[in-house]
Amino acid sequence: MIRYVCKYTPIELFAGFGAECAVLDDIPENFDLSDGVAHANLCGFGKSVIEAVLAGEVDELVLVNCCDTMRRVYDVVRNSEACRFLHLIDLPHDGGCGRESFARELLRLKAACAAYTRREFDRKAFAAAFSPPSPAVEPYVGILGVRAGREMEAMMRDGLALPVRNLTCIGNRAVAAPGASPENGKDETALFMEYAGALLSQLPCRRMNDTTGRKQLYNDPNLRGIVYHTIKFCDYYGFEYAEIKSGLSVPILRLETDYTLQSRGQLRTRIEAFSETLSGLGGRERIRMNKTGKYYVAGIDSGSASTDVVILDNDRNVMASIVIPTGGGAQSSAEKSLAEALDLAGMERGAISRIVATGYGREHIRSGGESITEISCHARGAHFLNPGVRTVIDIGGQDSKVIRIDETGAVRNFVMNGKCAAGTGRFLEMMARTLGLSLKEMSERGLSWKEDVVISSMCTVFAESEVVSLVAQNRAVPDIIHGLNNSVAAKVAALVGRLGLEGDFIITGGVAKNKGVVHAIEGKLGIKLYVCDEAQICGALGAALFALD
């Protein structure tokens, strides 16, 4: 089975030799084999190709010189000598003078296939392999950007309320048959010139010189939203995202992955939150409360660091709230915190009419009637706490997010940190441990800094070694803490920058209690943050408010 990676691959040619082929889009669990032979700045997809080859899953591979990664993947795979058939096609950057050189490349591949398969080229089989594209006839969400991989695409289909079309680089392959009847007549050179032209006339991928044709992807009247996928270290699609993000008429969600599913939870949260943004919470059918008289609801925010519960009465009065560390799993922490909150409120479990769960553990909480992402819940909670707020900065244990909300508290846009602890509560927790301080001590001591210390490493592990070096240099602890606070602030400011400054601003999540970080963010952005006692329970409060609907 020949595996290929790029839509400009002449797969109809393989059919002409009776060879089966398939896109190589398996998402590996890890890159253990690849990391041993290639450097870390290879994009996750490039690593996945090497991983599949070294694991013995692929031994016939046709690559296209489509990006710098693929050029180097070819080098690495070739040196591994693990493929029986390996070929690199040079792809020109446009269809003008490039057509001739591409036709030569196709003929070179044809000769290689003939030698490898020991078969004659069958024009009839070649002609039969072309299939016309199917246009969109109903509203859909488009997956754009770079390839998403089979499993990730399935996750999007599950998480989004609308039909999903894969329009990524490899997903939108559509090649017209060269001429009226490629199986007869024409001489081979003319046939392959036409074939090269047909391949190069596809909707251009972001690599090509002229990408104006890509506009049709964003202007389709049936398009309702875009999930824009980029892979860390992919060079093209980040450029396109930067270019298009502000001029679109439909909502866009950017997902940056490393082409593994190691962050499934975070990916699912983003996709579901986006689905909520697209169609309101009506994206999933919600049953409206039909209860009269006095009743109570609860919101449970199951986060990576803490599990928070808020109990409200039907007049939106907070009856009890509690924050406990998430210990032995989402379910048990949720039960424990709910029981403690009920104790505080002096209520029985049966008094709670409805529970909405949010946070990473939301799907694992059986006591919850339904789950809503923490993006929507923080937005709702923040709006309740301060209706003037338009930007929510939530710094939680394992992620930080910036949410843009409208005057009703509905989410208009949001961004989250990538798969990296920098700029999160976990980062501060690790640094506090390195300094031998509690989080509370760190928060207080960071306020009495005198000298600006710069922590330049964005990586938590490197930042830790930087802190150790600074301690060894006898730098004052408050100054080091101030440097760390600024590092978190820089990361948050970059996220805010992606949405644009729009006040008022509120900070939520556990890190809101750290005055040093609050001051650093205010200084970095030149704004004033609304800080309130309920900052840490904002997600649970939002969930409880949804439960009242």
Next chain:
Amino acid sequence: MNQRLEAQHRLGGLIQKHYGRAREIERTREQPIAWASTGAPNEILWAMGFFVQFPEAYAATCGARHAAHAHCAVTEARGYERHLCTYCRNSIGASLAEMEGTGAFEPLARPDFLLVSNNSCILITKWWEHLSHYWKIPMINIDSPLVVPGMDRGDIIGHVKRQCIDLIQFLEDFTKKRFDHDRMKEIVENGKRSADGYRGMLDASRHDPVPASFFDLIGHNFPNLVLRYDPASAEHYEQMKTELDMRIAGGVAAAPGMKYRLYWDGVPYWFAIRNLYEKLRNFGMSLVTSTYFEVFAFENLDPSHPLDSVAENTAMFYLNRSVGYKTETTERIFRDFHLDGGVFAYASSCKPFSISMHYIADTVRKKLGAPVTIIEGDLVDETFYDEERNNTKLQALAEALAAKRK
């Protein structure tokens, strides 16, 4: 660095004169200004009367002057990813800061035209595309296929040459001037003399003790890159060769008392050059040479076939070659320059240099028995640089070299 070459003063003068002239032209508009990539067929631009500036070289300068971080921050605030090439982030950020009047570090003179080739990497074409978008000026990419086994060298050069001819036609329309073949020949002649001089400068480092270290030579890429169209570039290298020969004859070393001769692989971490120089010197290690210099060699120029040789220079650009070719070149350099070990400088955002670095380093270690180390950082982004870890690796390399010599 402590034994300062006279050539360093002269180089400073050439650089100052070039940028001074750029400012003047920006004001008077007496010549069109192009921004070009290192490996593009820039002789055509010079022959058409363009004043050519190099965003990659500008990024290196910003890195050395610790100004790149501010430019990169501007780019990141626009939604560009942090893993993109830091030269690119620096360049787009500086352009945006310049356009928006928020202040870029000694910005390049504003361009009228952009020329790029994907022979160094493909990302660079997207970088130029965005420069074109922001500056609202035309750009042309010279498509240069990767030179891999099985592809015909003549076909590749022919493909590039056809695009050079298209470029000339475009520039004739753009400048409303006819292409001057005699001027082209003269420029290729100057370039050939400059490239020969450049090679002469590099070859002086075969001598032991080395008369000028990698750190002394690194800035001297500038004339062969930026000024090779002008006889001043060749003159610079000819005078430099005389100076290096005098050092060799007098037994003068770039840094006395060095025990080990080292190879450098990859782009220098421009912001850390002094630090690295001192660290290596303390360990008795002298950086002698690097395949990085090959990027600026331009040695296919031939005045008897000006356009063909310019196309060949572009098509056979060092970074466009296969890993096998690069490995062979590295092995040859190890032998010709009598090198004891190597420092491989991984650059987080630079794929052409970094991805196959493991393989090249491994081959050198296994085939030549030379100790090597891979240190980590990025071209001009200081946030990826972990000095402590890199110093530990360099010290371990010195220990391995000492153990081998016992």
